[in-house]
Amino acid sequence: MTYYHAEITRIKQICYANKGQIDTVIETRRYITKHFDEAISLELLSHKQFTSKFHLLRLFKKYYGQTPQQYLADRRIEKAKEFLSTGLSVTAVCFNIGFESPASFCTFFKARVGVNPAEFRKRAILTKSE
Amino acid sequence: MKVSIISIPVKDQEKALQFYTEKLGFLKKVDVPLSEHSRWLTLVSKEEQDGPEILLEPAPNHFEPARIYQNALFEAGIPYTQFNVENVQQEYERLLGLGVEFSITPTEMGTVKIAVFNDTCGNHIQLVQML
Numbered sequence: 001m002t003y004y005h006a007e008i009t010r011i012k013q014i015c016y017a018n019k020g021q022i023d024t025v026i027e028t029r030r031y032i033t034k035h036f037d038e039a040i041s042l043e044l045l046s047h048k049q050f051t052s053k054f055h056l057l058r059l060f061k062k063y064y065g066q067t068p069q070q071y072l073a074d075r076r077i078e079k080a081k082e083f084l085s086t087g088l089s090v091t092a093v094c095f096n097i098g099f100e101s102p103a104s105f106c107t108f109f110k111a112r113v114g115v116n117p118a119e120f121r122k123r124a125i126l127t128k129s130e
Numbered sequence: 131m132k133v134s135i136i137s138i139p140v141k142d143q144e145k146a147l148q149f150y151t152e153k154l155g156f157l158k159k160v161d162v163p164l165s166e167h168s169r170w171l172t173l174v175s176k177e178e179q180d181g182p183e184i185l186l187e188p189a190p191n192h193f194e195p196a197r198i199y200q201n202a203l204f205e206a207g208i209p210y211t212q213f214n215v216e217n218v219q220q221e222y223e224r225l226l227g228l229g230v231e232f233s234i235t236p237t238e239m240g241t242v243k244i245a246v247f248n249d250t251c252g253n254h255i256q257l258v259q260m261l
Contacts, residue, residue: 002207004246004254005234016240026241026261062240127180 024049026061028056032068037098041069077112082104085124090117098103135172137185138210139200140251146186149250152214153228159183168192170195190252200252207233207247209256218243218259 007034014066019075028045045068046056060068084094094105094117140146150156156173160183164170172183189196196207203210218236222245226232233254234246243259 002233003204004207004209008234008237008239008244012237012239022240029241030259124180 004099012077020106021059022063024056025053025060028068029064029071033075036079037071037096039098040068040072061126063088073108073112076110079116079119080109081113084117085128087121087125090121133182135157135183135185136211137187137189138249139189139196140186140249140253141188141189141190142251143169146249146251147173147180151182153225153230156184162211164184164214180185186251204252204254207246207254210242210253212258215257215259218245218257221245221257 028049031045031048032040042053042057044105046053047073051059057067060066062072066074075100080093080097083096084090088096090106091102094102095107099105099108106116106118109120113120115123138146143184147158149172151158152188155176157176157179158171159179160170160171160172166224168188171186173186174183175181179197191197192237200210221251222232225247231248233248234256238244238261241253241261243261246254247257249255
């Protein structure tokens with residue numbers, strides 16, 4: 001057994017012994033991954049897992065290093081890029097990823113990706129046609 | 131600042147190019163001769179061709195401390211870097227079928243599943259799937 005393998009085994013016993021907690025956060029992440037286009041609140045997520053909002057928030061952050069809202073934002077950006085690359089309009093993508101206003105979607109996208117969605121779409125389509 | 135390149139030290143650039151493209155499925159992006167025996171050789175993920183590039187750099191052949199560091203990591207089984215995949219088990223089976231050697235078979239570590247393979251160019255590389 002290598003040093004790395006031994007370390008993994010040791011860390012697993014120390015950090016990942018609580019299967020109940022791990023199952024809770026994995027289920028929560030899976031729910032967000034699948035329902036990224038819906039209105040997702042911490043209240044809804046905690047209700048699904050029969051736990052309190054703050055407990056779920058703490059657990060999610062403990063195991064994933066980010067909050068459920070931050071993960072949702074990542075997931076929406078990933079899907080927005082995917083949809084824009086297929087040529088869907090900015091407005092359609094906005095609603096497809098669960099945003100209610102194109103203006104707030106454009107601001108959010110630009111802040112995260114560095115270019116606005118229209119520009120991203122244009123570049124993605126150009127790259128594809130090259 | 132942006133992250134556009136991550137470098138991986140390799141003992142043989144040509145062999146690495148073959149392994150990373152033919153077995154792992156990356157695509158060659160830039161290949162420029164730098165000197166007699168070195169190239170600026172980068173690859174991208176097939177699914178994310180405008181994403182970060184991997185630089186296969188021949189540092190272990192030209193800089194002794196780099197070679198010592200790479201060998202020490204390898205002997206300890208420590209991955210030099212890691213790649214994300216959708217399904218570690220499937221990727222493990224696919225690579226195993228191509229003759230790739232694994233030092234760690236698919237293992238759950240809390241909220242991730244990992245596996246570690248030998249890239250045949252001096253490194254262990256970890257595959258990661260978020261659960």
